[in-house]
Amino acid sequence: MQAWLDSLIAGSELLQQVPAGLIYTIGILGACTLVLLFASLLAGEVVWLERRVAGRMQARIGPNRVGPQGLLQFLADGLKLLGKEDIIPATADKAVFLMAPVIVFMGAFAAYCVMPFGYGLVPADMNLGLFLILSITSIEVVGVIMAGWASNSKWSILGAMREVAQMVSYEIPLGIAALSVAILAGTLNLTDITLQQGGGIWNWYVFRGPFGFIGFFAFFIAALASLKRAPFDLPEAESELVAGFHTEYTGFRFAIFFLAEYAGMILFAMLTSVLFLGGWYTGIPGIELDGAGSRWIGFGVLFAKTSFLLFVMIWVRWSLPRFRIDRVMYLCYKVLLPISVLCVVGAAAQVWLGITLAGGTLAAPGEGGFADWLAGGRP
C-alpha cells in the first residue's frame, strides 16, 4: 500500500507538491472505503450466487428478474429490508440486543484490511497479518453470544450456545492448520507468504509436500465449520431451531447478520487462496503479475480462485446433510486436531531437513508499513 502510493508519488509531478502525509491519509481512507464496498457488495452477490446455484441444483431457476440474470437481487432485498420494522422483544436486554449485530459486522469486515488483494494492494501490510485475521474474526463469537443471550428466546439461546461451542472448538484446528503454512513460509505476513508461492503451480503451498496438502483440507473444513456453513450449520438449523441466534432479529438488523456471514465466507475463501493456492499468482512460471497495471490482473486471478472456493462452499451446502452436534465435536477434537498438529510437526520437519522447494524471488513491498511514514516523511 505504502510502496504503491510512493510509486504513484514518484511518477507524478503534481502529487509531489502535496504533503506525503495527506496522500497517505487519503490513501488509507480510500483503501478502507474500497475494501468495505468490495466486501459488502460481493457479499450481496454471493447471496445471489448461492440462490442461483441452489436453484440449479434443485432443478428450478432461482432469482433472475432484477437486473441481468438477477444480479441486482441483493439491492432489491436490501432496500426492502430497509423499509421493514425493527422489532425488539419486550423481554430482551435492549442495549446488548442492539449492539450485537454491529459487533458481528465489525469483526467480519475489519479482518479484510490485512488481506493482500494483489501485489502491494493491501491496506495494512503488517507482519502479524495471519494472526490478526484469526484474532479479529473471533470477535464474531462475542457478538453471537450477545445476540443469543439478549434475545431472551429459547431458540436464540440454544443456537448461540451451539454456535459458540462450535466456533470456539474449530478455531483450534483452523489456527493449527494455518500454522503449517506459517512454518513453511517462516512469516505471518500474508504478502510475504504469497510472494513465496510465485513461479510454477508446484510452488503453491498446497503442493509443497504432503503436509501442505493435508493442511489445506483441514483448514478448509475447519473454516467451513467456524463459518457455520453446512454441513456444520447446527447453530441455525432451520428444521430444529427456527433460525438460531438471530430468531428475534428483524429488518436491517437481520440483514447485517446475513451480510457479516457472507463477508466471513469471502474472507476465508480468500485466505485459503492466499495461504495455499498461491494468492494472485497464476501458477504459470514467468507470469508474475506485480507491475503497476498487472497487479490488478493479479487481483482478478485471486478473485477467480476465491470465487471457485465460494462455489465449492455453496456446492457442499446444497449436497450434504447436516451433522449431528456430537459428530461435530468428534470431528473437531478427535480427527481434525490430531491431523492438523501432525501437519505442523511434519511441516517443521520438512523445513528442518531442508526439503522445501525454493520460494519466490521478489522482495516484499513496503516492509516498514506506515511506521516509516509516521517516523518522518517519505522513505
Added chain:
Amino acid sequence: MNVLDLAPVLPLASEMAEFIPVLVMLIFGLAFAALNLVASFLLGQKAPTNPVKDMAYECGMPPISDAHQRFSVKFYLVAILFVLFDIEVVFLYPWAVKFEADKAFLFVEMLIFIGILFLGWWYVIRKGAVNWAQE
C-alpha cells in the same frame, strides 16, 4: 509534528502505526452498520406495538418462563478446552516465525511442548469430555 518526538510519552507509537488501517476499518465497519440502521429507522415501517407482537418467539405460544436457564455443562467444558488448546496455539505462532533461527533445537523444543499438549489431549479424550453422545 514527528511522532517520534513523543517517544518518551508513547514508546509504542511508531510500532502501533501499522495498525492504523485496522482501526480505520473497525470504525468504518461500525459506521456502515450504524448508518444502515439509522436509515432503516428513518425509512422503516412503525406500526403500533402490542404485547403479542413484542413477545419472544416460541412457536406462537406465550413464552413459558425466562430463557436464561441453566445449561448443560458440556458447553462450559468446551470453553475451558478452548482456553487450554488455543493458548497453546498462540504460543506456537511466534515459534513458527522464529523457527529458522535454530532449527534442530527449536524442533526438539516444540516436540516436547506438543508432547505435553498430547498428554493433556489424551486425558481429555479418556475423560470423555468431548464425547457428547454419552449421557
